[in-house]
Amino acid sequence: MLAVEVKNIKKTFKTKKDTVEAVKDVSFSVEKGEIFGLLGPNGAGKSTTILMLTTLLRITDGEATILGSDVATEDKSVREKIGVALQDTGIDNILTGRELFFSTARLWGYSTKDSETRTNELLELVGLTEAADRRVKTYSGGMKRRLDLGLSLVNSPEILFLDEPTTGLDPGSRRVLWDEIKRLRDRGVTVILTTQYLEEADELADRIAIIDEGLVVAEGTSDQLKASIGGDVITFSFSNKLDLENAKKILNDCKQEGNDLRITVQDGAGKIPSFVNELTANNIEIEAVSASKPTLDDVFLKVTGYRLEGSETSTKSEEVFGENQ
Amino acid sequence: MITKPSFFIQLGILTKRLILRVLRRPLAELPNIFISAFFLFVYDGALGGVFGGTASGTPFDFANGNFVNFILPVSIVSASLSGAASGIYLVEDIESGVFKRYQSMPISRWVIILAPMIVGAIRVLLQASLIMLIGKIIGADPAVGTVGFLIVLSLAFIWGMGFAGYSVAAGVKSGSSQGAQAATFLFFPAIFLAPTFVPREALKGWLETAAAYNPTTYVIESMRSVMVEGWVIDVLFRGYLAAGIFAAITLFFAVISARKATEKA
Ligand SMILES: Nc1ncnc2c1ncn2[C@@H]1O[C@H](COP(=O)(O)OP(=O)(O)OP(=O)(O)O)[C@@H](O)[C@H]1O
Numbered sequence: 142m143l144a145v146e147v148k149n150i151k152k153t154f155k156t157k158k159d160t161v162e163a164v165k166d167v168s169f170s171v172e173k174g175e176i177f178g179l180l181g182p183n184g185a186g187k188s189t190t191i192l193m194l195t196t197l198l199r200i201t202d203g204e205a206t207i208l209g210s211d212v213a214t215e216d217k218s219v220r221e222k223i224g225v226a227l228q229d230t231g232i233d234n235i236l237t238g239r240e241l242f243f244s245t246a247r248l249w250g251y252s253t254k255d256s257e258t259r260t261n262e263l264l265e266l267v268g269l270t271e272a273a274d275r276r277v278k279t280y281s282g283g284m285k286r287r288l289d290l291g292l293s294l295v296n297s298p299e300i301l302f303l304d305e306p307t308t309g310l311d312p313g314s315r316r317v318l319w320d321e322i323k324r325l326r327d328r329g330v331t332v333i334l335t336t337q338y339l340e341e342a343d344e345l346a347d348r349i350a351i352i353d354e355g356l357v358v359a360e361g362t363s364d365q366l367k368a369s370i371g372g373d374v375i376t377f378s379f380s381n382k383l384d385l386e387n388a389k390k391i392l393n394d395c396k397q398e399g400n401d402l403r404i405t406v407q408d409g410a411g412k413i414p415s416f417v418n419e420l421t422a423n424n425i426e427i428e429a430v431s432a433s434k435p436t437l438d439d440v441f442l443k444v445t446g447y448r449l450e451g452s453e454t455s456t457k458s459e460e461v462f463g464e465n466q
Numbered sequence: 467m468i469t470k471p472s473f474f475i476q477l478g479i480l481t482k483r484l485i486l487r488v489l490r491r492p493l494a495e496l497p498n499i500f501i502s503a504f505f506l507f508v509y510d511g512a513l514g515g516v517f518g519g520t521a522s523g524t525p526f527d528f529a530n531g532n533f534v535n536f537i538l539p540v541s542i543v544s545a546s547l548s549g550a551a552s553g554i555y556l557v558e559d560i561e562s563g564v565f566k567r568y569q570s571m572p573i574s575r576w577v578i579i580l581a582p583m584i585v586g587a588i589r590v591l592l593q594a595s596l597i598m599l600i601g602k603i604i605g606a607d608p609a610v611g612t613v614g615f616l617i618v619l620s621l622a623f624i625w626g627m628g629f630a631g632y633s634v635a636a637g638v639k640s641g642s643s644q645g646a647q648a649a650t651f652l653f654f655p656a657i658f659l660a661p662t663f664v665p666r667e668a669l670k671g672w673l674e675t676a677a678a679y680n681p682t683t684y685v686i687e688s689m690r691s692v693m694v695e696g697w698v699i700d701v702l703f704r705g706y707l708a709a710g711i712f713a714a715i716t717l718f719f720a721v722i723s724a725r726k727a728t729e730k731a
């Protein structure tokens with residue numbers, strides 16, 4: 142049985158002014174015991190997808206099952222199997238970490254005694270034992286995220302949904318959380334997480350779906366996605382526009398990004414000399430040239446036509462807003 | 467090992483959580499207690515000499531010689547407005563996302579709505595009791611005996627639940643704590659378009675008419691009857707009826723709006 146199976150789900154919000162198609166057509170399936178990453182920019186529809194799969198939003202069209210239970214019709218049994226940590230964390234600031242774990246355990250149906258045990262286990266697991274008796278108000282952003290993760294684990298869920306678990310964390314705290322999530326996976330928990338960080342998807346997710354404007358535009362393991370680029374990426378940099386324009390005519394199928402030209406070829410490193418020879422023979426001055434294995438960013442560029450992060454010259458916000466640097 | 471907790475266990479846990487929150491923000495309770503106690507002292511001090519007590523025997527003596535008895539219901543009604551906190555608790559949870567977390571767990575949706583109502587009710591009872599205690603210390607003495615305090619308290623409770631329902635409905639509908647807070651806006655017309663300081667017969671034309679349409683009037687009169695006069699069954703009954711109808715209507719709207727809030731979009 143699949144852990145999660147999503148078939149062509151849609152979500153349309155009707156507001157007073159207009160209708161928003163937050164999720165247009167999303168399908169994917171997640172095997173038991175894997176970390177599945179939904180990668181996409183702001184507004185892609187990640188949270189909306191998570192909310193639908195966790196029974197918190199009604200699915201407009203399409204269907205989804207969690208461990209064989211239909212999300213729309215068997216929402217009670219779905220809720221029993223899943224743990225959820227939402228993007229805008231619902232945490233009671235005025236209670237202490239311990240109180241939150243304890244009352245959550247009680248609400249899930251543990252006896253008073255078991256709730257105490259569970260509380261201590263989980264505080265330990267997410268590294269909050271020291272801070273357990275402080276009010277959550279005093280926790281740092283990273284601690285709150287870990288608390289949130291811990292709270293989503295109280296019922297020992299088989300499937301865990303994490304909506305942008307590391308957004309806003311520093312690299313160190315992010316790594317701590319990654320390790321925790323991997324440990325959970327190693328214990329057999331299936332994890333579906335969303336992220337807008339390429340690195341996170343690359344490092345953490347066993348499989349990735351790239352989602353953009355409510356559509357899944359690519360899906361596979363990180364390696365599969367990179368292989369879909371069809372070779373290595375060679376990047377040529379030029380110091381002046383004229384050289385760049387001339388080079389464009391010589392390099393077939395190249396893509397411009399600022400002062401760079403990129404082409405995708407098999408065996409990039411081996412082909413550099415011949416390209417360089419050809420360009421210099423045409424009096425074109427090359428400032429720098431390098432070959433690299435494709436990154437998820439290249440995949441993202443290929444499937445969406447813009448970059449998610451990194452290169453500042455071709456981000457989507459600039460396409461939209463023009464002068465935005 | 468895990469068995470789904472009963473409705474009442476769930477209710478207990480969520481209620482306890484809210485009570486903890488109240489206890490940890492004790493200062494938030496003070497303004498309303500203060501205003502209610504202030505009414506009691508100031509009105510008694512300012513008007514007691516004219517209308518009651520020492521002025522007994524004058525045509526103004528409608529308090530049977532004890533103005534505290536006469537003015538205490540106003541303070542109690544003011545204290546019972548603390549029930550409006552229910553809506554604020556609920557909206558705070560919606561705004562902070564705690565509400566969504568509960569929805570993602572197998573918890574009865576009614577529990578999520580009921581817990582803040584119960585805590586609102588507890589607040590009403592505590593604040594009203596406190597005011598009553600102060601009243602007793604400065605000389606309140608119900609005409610029907612000590613049971614009068616319980617009658618006044620029960621009226622305050624029903625009245626407070628009416629405000630709780632109103633605040634829940636207003637809060638959920640507006641989706642912001644300001645909306646719930648707006649419930650306290652009703653406070654002024656409710657308290658002052660009523661026979662607050664003098665009996666209804668002594669009010670001027672338009673105010674008398676307005677007061678007749680204000681359910682607070684009947685609640686205050688009902689409380690006054692047991693404090694000042696004794697058992698006046700029809701007046702007493704009208705108070706319960708006015709408070710009961712008000713509570714029934716607002717609770718109905720609270721339930722409807724709460725159902726909307728817990729519904730999936
Ligand atoms: N309740 C709602 N009513 C109307 N539109 C909504 C609602 N919720 C989300 N949207 C819209 O749906 C789109 C997708 O939103 P969503 O929150 O799913 O994006 P996201 O991928 O999670 O983005 P982010 O990375 O910023 O969290 C956005 O355009 C958003 O404005």
Ligand SMILES: [Mg+2]
Nearest residue numbers: 187188189228
């Ligand atoms: Mg989101």
